[in-house]
Structures are given as structure tokens and as C-alpha cells.
Amino acid sequence: MTASTTRRTTAARSRLAAVGSIAVAGALILTGCGDQTNDSGSEGSGSKSAAPLADKLPQAIRDKGVIKVGSDIAYAPVEFKDDSGKTVGIDPDLAAAMGKQLGVTFEFENGTFDSLITGLRSKRYDIAMSAMTDTKDRQEGIDSDTGKKVGEGVDFVDYFTAGVSIYTQKGKNTDIKTWSDLCGKKIVVQRGTVSEDLAKAEAKKCTGGKTITIEAFDNDQQAQTRLRAGGAAAGSSDFPVAAYAVKTSGGGNDFQLVGEQVEAAPYGIAVAKNNTQLRDALKAALDAVIANGEYEKVIKKWGVEDGAVQEAAINGGK
Numbered sequence: 001m002t003a004s005t006t007r008r009t010t011a012a013r014s015r016l017a018a019v020g021s022i023a024v025a026g027a028l029i030l031t032g033c034g035d036q037t038n039d040s041g042s043e044g045s046g047s048k049s050a051a052p053l054a055d056k057l058p059q060a061i062r063d064k065g066v067i068k069v070g071s072d073i074a075y076a077p078v079e080f081k082d083d084s085g086k087t088v089g090i091d092p093d094l095a096a097a098m099g100k101q102l103g104v105t106f107e108f109e110n111g112t113f114d115s116l117i118t119g120l121r122s123k124r125y126d127i128a129m130s131a132m133t134d135t136k137d138r139q140e141g142i143d144s145d146t147g148k149k150v151g152e153g154v155d156f157v158d159y160f161t162a163g164v165s166i167y168t169q170k171g172k173n174t175d176i177k178t179w180s181d182l183c184g185k186k187i188v189v190q191r192g193t194v195s196e197d198l199a200k201a202e203a204k205k206c207t208g209g210k211t212i213t214i215e216a217f218d219n220d221q222q223a224q225t226r227l228r229a230g231g232a233a234a235g236s237s238d239f240p241v242a243a244y245a246v247k248t249s250g251g252g253n254d255f256q257l258v259g260e261q262v263e264a265a266p267y268g269i270a271v272a273k274n275n276t277q278l279r280d281a282l283k284a285a286l287d288a289v290i291a292n293g294e295y296e297k298v299i300k301k302w303g304v305e306d307g308a309v310q311e312a313a314i315n316g317g318k
Helices: 020-024 060-066 091-104 112-119 138-139 194-201 220-228 239-254 276-291 292-303
Strands: 037-041 066-071 105-110 156-168 187-189 214-217 236-237 255-272
Touching: 060 105, 066 091, 066 112, 091 105, 091 276, 091 292, 105 220, 112 255, 138 156, 138 255, 156 194, 156 239, 156 276, 187 194, 187 220, 194 214, 194 236, 194 255, 214 220, 220 236, 220 239, 220 255, 239 255, 255 276, 276 292
Parallel strands: 066 105, 187 214, 187 236
Antiparallel strands: 037 105, 156 236, 156 255
């Protein structure tokens, strides 16, 4: 998700996606999401002296003992708040494992997705970790709608692979199977996400005087609420999120996935271009937790094994 320059991904590539097993991940916990608050939901356990990769971090971060993380904490199961208000999910769990390697605490701060890269530029956050798709446009600071450069761009440390799905109210709009089937209908999406990009691109292809009406919201849960109330024909989200909504909303009775996933691409941790030392430290930490099995434990916990990667990558998005 995000506004033009900070989208979870850009529209274009076909992606038979990852994370197929999440739809049956019975261990997932349905929760609500928090507001704009700081949350130290992911902590690096162990002292700095015991952390094998602590010396790879910039000295300023080592001194603070904290990495500030900008995140849209309303995107279950990637990051969300449980019933006690604690930040949980795939990203916080991976961050906690990385924190053990680096000897720091990852503090998640809630923000709207389309503001995260702006917050990174203004140094409100050290990193953005929020199911953000690594794309060339984001790397280069290009507005995907206009093709114009609007910022210096960011670097990504890639750690997961996911696709995008369409979902509808259960038992309704059964004629929708692909993006082209949305012509003449309304879709709800989160603002600035690949889903919004895809809807805009598909609307341009509609013929016969039809188009796709796109209603965009600040977060995905608002879009789900609108669809649940019958205010649209379909919704779209990253596959792990759509599958989680289908599994949990209304006890599994509210929504259904339709068609296949598209836009397979990596999720990346966004880091400022001029912060290469932090970027490389994060990559080293990810590679370490992949090698020691912590990564696999997290991925299995959330039932998203099909999205696992074998090693971290820098700017692997196309």
C-alpha cells in the first residue's frame, strides 16, 4: 500500500502468488487494529554483547538500542493488534528474531500506509516494514501514476513473496473471476496499494462505456467493512490479507476468494538510500534468522510457507 510513490507494488506483472496455505491457518487470531500509537510489540531479546551482528549497525542505532519501524498496523496477518493491543503478525515476529541478532528492539509505530515512506524521509522512522512491495518505482522515487520523479527513492531488503487477490461477499457476485470481470462494477481497496493500481489499469481497458468504480480507504479493514455491508461488488488485497479476511471475518461466512492471484513480487523492508549500513545490517540479520531456523518458525506459525524466501535480497523488485 501507499500513495503513488509508496505503493505496496505497481500494477503490471502477473503473479501466481505465494502463501497458499494461509487460508487454512487455523492458528491465526482475529483481532482489531490500533490507532496512531507507538508500540514496542517486537523486541530483540538478549543483551547487545550477546548479539552476534550488533557491530554491523550504525553507531547511533547501537547507542539507542532501538530501530523505529513505520508500519500500517491494520493488515492482518502481516501486522495487526491483538485483543490486548499488542502488535503481532509476520513482520513483528521476524523483527523480533532479527532484534536478537542485532541486539536492538524494533519499535513499531502505527501510521497510514501512504505516509510511511514520507515518514522515512523525514527520519520519523528508521525503516518501514509493512508488507510493502519492492518495486523499481519505489526504489527510484517515481510516481507510478505520472511516471515523474517525486523523491530520492528507497532501498529494500526483501524477505517474503506475495500476490494480490480479489474477494467478494460469500455467495454473491459469482460472475467475478478475473480483473476484467470488474468492468461496470465497484471495487473497494486500500488507498495506494497494488490493488488500487490494478483497478485503475483495468478500468482503462473496459469497453462498451463501462468502467470500474474504485472506492479507496485509508486501511484495508475499512474496505472490508464497506464490502461486508454490500457497498461494493468486490474487494482486493494482498493474498495473505485477503485469505485471512476470508478465513476469519464472520467466522468464515462473510467473504470468498475468487480467481487466481496476480502480481507476485517481494515484500521489502524500506530503508533510506543514504543508510546503506543499516540496510546491510538488516540483510545480514535476515540471512542469519533464515539460516538458524527462526524465519521458518515464523512463516509456519502464520501458515504462509509458500511465500518463504531462501535468502534476503537487496532491491530484488522489478
